Amino acid sequence: MEIIMFLVDFILHVDRHLENFVTTYGNWVYALLFLIIFVETGVVVMPFLPGDSLLFVVGALCGLGLMSYPLAVLLLWAAAVLGDQCNFAIGRWFGPRVFQWENSRYFNRDAFNRAHEFYEKYGGITVILARFFPFLRTFVPFVAGVADMTRVKFTLFNLVGGAIWVVGIITAGYFLGSIPWVKANLDKIIWAMILIPGVVVLFGAWNAKRKAVSSV
Numbered sequence: 223m224e225i226i227m228f229l230v231d232f233i234l235h236v237d238r239h240l241e242n243f244v245t246t247y248g249n250w251v252y253a254l255l256f257l258i259i260f261v262e263t264g265v266v267v268m269p270f271l272p273g274d275s276l277l278f279v280v281g282a283l284c285g286l287g288l289m290s291y292p293l294a295v296l297l298l299w300a301a302a303v304l305g306d307q308c309n310f311a312i313g314r315w316f317g318p319r320v321f322q323w324e325n326s327r328y329f330n331r332d333a334f335n336r337a338h339e340f341y342e343k344y345g346g347i348t349v350i351l352a353r354f355f356p357f358l359r360t361f362v363p364f365v366a367g368v369a370d371m372t373r374v375k376f377t378l379f380n381l382v383g384g385a386i387w388v389v390g391i392i393t394a395g396y397f398l399g400s401i402p403w404v405k406a407n408l409d410k411i412i413w414a415m416i417l418i419p420g421v422v423v424l425f426g427a428w429n430a431k432r433k434a435v436s437s438v
Contacts (some may be wrong), residue, residue, distance in 0.1 A: 225259065227328060227348050228387060234270070236275055236276055236279050237279045237381075240255075240276075240279055240280070240283060241259070241283065241288065244283065244288050244289065249323075250299055251289065251428065252289075252293065252294070252432070253278070255280060255294070255297070255298060255301070255399075256298065256300070256301045257301075258276060259273070259276070259277075259298050259301035259302055259305060260301040260302075260305040260308075262359070262360065263301070263302050263304065263305030263306050263309065263359060264304065264305030264306065264307075264309050264352060265305075265308075265309070265360075265424060266309055266312060266360055266361065266364045274354070274356070274391055275300070276402075277298065277387075277391035277392050277394075277395065278391050278394060278395035278396055278399065278411070279387060279395060279399070280294050280298070280395060280405075281294075281390055281391065281392035281393060281395020281397075281399055282395040282396070282398075282399020282400065282405075282438060283395075283399075284392065284395070284396050285395065285397065285399050285400050286394040286399070286400060291293035291306065291392070291396060291404060295388060295389055295392055298388050298392070299384050299388040301386055302353075302382040302384040302387060302388055303380055303381055304379045305381075306349075306363040306384065307363075307377065308382065309363040309364045309367065309433065310363045310364070310367040310371075310373075310380075311363040311367060312364060312367060312368055313363065313365060313366060313367020313368040314367040314368070314370065315367075316367070316368055317334070317367060317368040317369065317370055327432040329372035334369065334370075335367070336372070337368065338369045338370050338403075341365075341366050341369040341370075341371040342367070342371065342372065342375075345366055345369075345371045345376065345379070346375060346378075346379040348362055348364065348366075348381055349362060349363065349380060349383050350382060350383035350386065351383075352383075353383045353384065353386065353387035354387060362374070385410040
């Protein structure tokens with residue numbers, strides 16, 4: 223329970239925790255950040271770790287001169303790319319084992335073929351857009367691996383998506399994080415970065431389910 227409470231507090235007050243960590247441990251913060259981003263994107267069972275809010279706060283700390291902007295961008299881009307590659311590899315390992323259940327309602331060869339076709343057609347944009355949505359960011363590369371998306375295609379869009387995500391949000395934090403209103407309302411901004419993408423995903427899932435039911 224204490225670990226859960228600490229994680230919740232870390233996610234909601236990531237700015238304070240990171241600033242304290244930088245003050246206490248200096249450059250070890252880069253190793254910590256690399257680990258968090260890698261695990262959040264690379265381990266399918268850890269989607270609740272901070273992503274967008276963490277990158278924004280990193281940018282703000284870079285803007286204050288407490289961290290190096292080029293080093294943070296390079297390391298966290300590498301962490302994001304390697305995390306997705308790891309998640310993709312896990313999915314490719316599970317895929318043949320999951321879809322061999324011919325009598326399963328959802329995990330059968332036909333389901334695999336449909337998933338593979340989707341990722342071959344729309345996988346690139348899906349991998350890029352998923353970067354900006356918690357939970358989807360963790361599950362999309364895993365499902366891409368399960369669906370046996372072409373590795374070269376996945377890697378290309380992983381590199382591009384990771385760059386847009388990391389550079390975009392860290393840069394936003396770099397320029398906006400020092401604005402007094404932003405600093406005063408950072409906790410609300412963090413909540414918004416967590417809740418708004420989640421609401422969008424839930425609405426999209428509900429809308430897709432509604433259309434599927436109405437078409438039957």
